[in-house]
Amino acid sequence: MVVWEMAYKTADESREAYSTLNGKEIVDDLGQKIILYLSFVEKAQWKRLDPPVLPPGLTVIEEMISFDDEKRLLESINWTEDTDNENFQKSLKHRRVKHFGYEFCYENNNVDRDKPLPGGLPDICDSILEKWLKEGYIKYKPDQLTINQYEPGQGIPPHIDTHSAFEDEIVSLSLGSEVVMDFKHPGGVVVPVMLPRRSLLVMAGESRYLWTHGITPRKFDTVQASVGHKSGIITSDIGDLTLNKRGIRTSFTFRKVRKMPCNCSYPSVCDSQRKETRPSFPETDKEALQLEQEYVHRVYEEIAGHFSSTRHTPWPHIVKFLKALPSGSIVADIGCGNGKYLGVNKDLYMVGCDRSQNLVDICRERQFHALVCDALAVPVRSGSCDACISVAVIHHFATAERRVVALQELVRLLRSGGKALIYVWAMEQEYNKQKSKYLRGNRIGQEEKEEINSDTSLRGLQMTDVGNQDLASSSVSPVNDFQEGRCNSKKVTNSELPIHTNRTSFHSQDVLVPWHLKGNPCKDKPVEPIGPVGSHDPSPVFHRYYHVFCEGELEAACQTLGNVSILQSYYDQGNWCVILQKV
Incomplete structure (x- = not known):
């Protein structure tokens, strides 16, 4: 929309212009149609502004x-x-x-x-x-x-x-x-x-x-x-x-x-003078929760609008899973983000939940059933779901124990025989001699580099749900995050978490992944961005915490649950994926 201000010498001339032009359709030099909408006022107060000057230097x-x-x-x-x-x-x-x-x-x-x-x-x-x-x-x-x-x-x-x-x-x-x-x-x-x-x-x-x-x-x-x-x-x-x-x-x-x-x-x-403040790898459950609140919950609340604008096309394997479910199945999408998967199969009764109020609001605007809640404490009756999906959620939990509890909550929702599909980011972005679309973005996504890697990767990333229940007394045994012989990365214990370079291979399992915000945040009063502001792009840079999974790690975590069987385990464009069934 383009706005023009027009002033006339007399009120009659102004009224005549309004009567003649308002709602009129014209064609510009490029052949595009333009409709004129006019407002008429008899009196206007003008304030003359000082003419601008060139920026110093x-x-x-x-x-x-x-x-x-x-x-x-x-x-x-x-x-x-x-x-x-x-x-x-x-x-x-x-x-x-x-x-x-x-x-x-x-x-x-x-x-x-x-x-x-x-x-x-x-x-x-x-x-x-x-x-x-x-x-x-x-x-x-x-x-x-x-x-x-x-x-x-x-x-x-x-x-x-x-x-x-x-x-x-x-x-x-x-x-x-x-x-x-x-x-x-x-x-x-x-x-x-x-x-x-x-x-x-x-x-x-x-x-x-x-x-x-x-x-x-x-x-x-x-x-x-x-x-x-x-x-x-x-x-x-x-x-x-x-x-x-x-x-x-x-x-x-x-x-x-x-x-x-x-x-x-x-x-x-100034990138030479601005000091980066990064969190350290959490040693306790309290520290893990604080890390998630600052580098997951808070970030997604701020970037929800931009994040949603980059998430359009559902992933084929997830669509296949949902469309294979019997008609009338009750399905929970835990960490539904903008609701990308809630409308895939109209024959299902799907409900989404997410930790981000702004993302849930987007789901509701799209007429989807969604609520705000924690993934560790979903307010849904045990055994009431025929299926659950958790797409790019579990990797946002900062300890192995919290990741296992999130898996337990998925299984709790399932009826006996119910199935869950789980996606997490993979440490191995090159697998079986194939590069993921994430890495291939280096070659095919030059415009994304130019836009300072706004991380609009083709992963199907969604928002995490993180609870605040106390895990200190949990009887869950820790999972070995580093499968011997399969992963060369090291835990970042007692050190600052490294900041990952988008579109490159991972060199540590626990990282901060930048998100360069474009457009206006969802909130009326955006908070101070986490981490440094990029000097090439004035938009704020937020950092999201991720634990990227090594081969076999997601399966090992699922096997600790005891009351599930793993039906399928596969690799899908930079993600480790598991389909499990409650027994």
């Missing part, structure tokens, strides 16, 4: 190079060469990208200083950079270049270039077409800046370290009419605005790789 220099130099630079780019060739290139969701000097790794938003790309920067850039140095536009000669090519309608998400990766000064040359780039201060101030064709953008100081910059994906920019396409801030003066159609824009962004940690004046967004 930001400079736009027009006509930085000649048309001939622009042509030579554009013709020097070979977009068709093999990605294994000496210069690294990618096709991302939002643009085409090519790196020189050093590859910028979207997995960690940094560069590997020990692995420079062969050939350095293109020779054609040498004379241009020397000229900029001599004339004082830049302070030092860059050694890293990223070339981005944007088609009309493409953009780049708001971000801050990683502090520890590059020096203060970052410069970007716009070629082929102009564009409006939005700069945003953490306090909420947004300054749209026109970058003309052949202009140089210089970001230093506050504009480089504190303000995010990005390009909104659209085919037209709103620009100042009176100044044509010259650089400057786009004001909100409605009478002086016009639409400018975007063309194919190519940017040459030059940076200097940083050798020492950043010591800027903005530690809150």
Whole structure:
């Protein structure tokens, strides 16, 4: 939706415009239909705002190079060469990208200083950079270049270039077409800046370290009419605005790789200065519960909306299990998340439960039966269910004892002969010479890397239900989490839990997995995010606790229950899965 404000000299003219235009359908230059909705007021109070100024340290220099130099630079780019060739290139969701000097790794938003790309920067850039140095536009000669090519309608998400990766000064040359780039201060101030064709953008100081910059994906920019396409801030003066159609824009962004940690004046967004606080592996049941409350319950409550938006397609094996159940079966989905599986088989009576109120609210909006409860204490009568499913839940419990009690609760709900299907994340993301879809995301999901690994993996991850009952007196015997000869990982006892790098193999069974939140959290007042904020993406980063299972570990835990038989055990795209039956 686009909002325009229109003022007329007289009330009669305003009424006539309202009568003529309200509800009228028009067609724009792209052939898209637009319906106009107008509101009419006779009196309005206007408050003139001070005109915005450029962010401190930001400079736009027009006509930085000649048309001939622009042509030579554009013709020097070979977009068709093999990605294994000496210069690294990618096709991302939002643009085409090519790196020189050093590859910028979207997995960690940094560069590997020990692995420079062969050939350095293109020779054609040498004379241009020397000229900029001599004339004082830049302070030092860059050694890293990223070339981005944007088609009309493409953009780049708001971000801050990683502090520890590059020096203060970052410069970007716009070629082929102009564009409006939005700069945003953490306090909420947004300054749209026109970058003309052949202009140089210089970001230093506050504009480089504190303000995010990005390009909104659209085919037209709103620009100042009176100044044509010259650089400057786009004001909100409605009478002086016009639409400018975007063309194919190519940017040459030059940076200097940083050798020492950043010591800027903005530690809150500086990855070199921001200290990470991680929990230690729990030694007691009380510590385990605290860990789960902080790094499971609290996280999913905050990310529920974004989490739900990434969970659409039910997994085939789980669908097969549900559709094989007799018509009229009563089924409980323990940890139902957004209810992805509650509507798979209309012939079943399904009820979901989840520890997250926000996820349960989403289920109810979808007309599913769901309630808020703990997975260790489900308020459902014993023996009343024909089947249960627990998809990506048990791995969120922080001790072996708590994981076994969660399994016991599933079995308690089942009638004699009832079945339960259980999925947990696997330590082995490569099994029988096959990589899971999670790891293959490194190759097929470049756009996810660009979005800072929002962890929208294809796993079918769901929310955990964690109870608060005291397990200190439990008679359940601990399960050996580390099957001898099958798992090379080590327990993280008496040490901080490691933070897992998304889309990579697991190196420890007990880890914190990042979730980069996109959009608005479900709550009106989001809490302070857990863990550090990524410097490339201003969105908060939350960390979820996981215990990833080794081969045979889930079966061993089920076998301690005594009153079940394991009907099937299998591996499904990075998950260990068990179907058990109550006897």
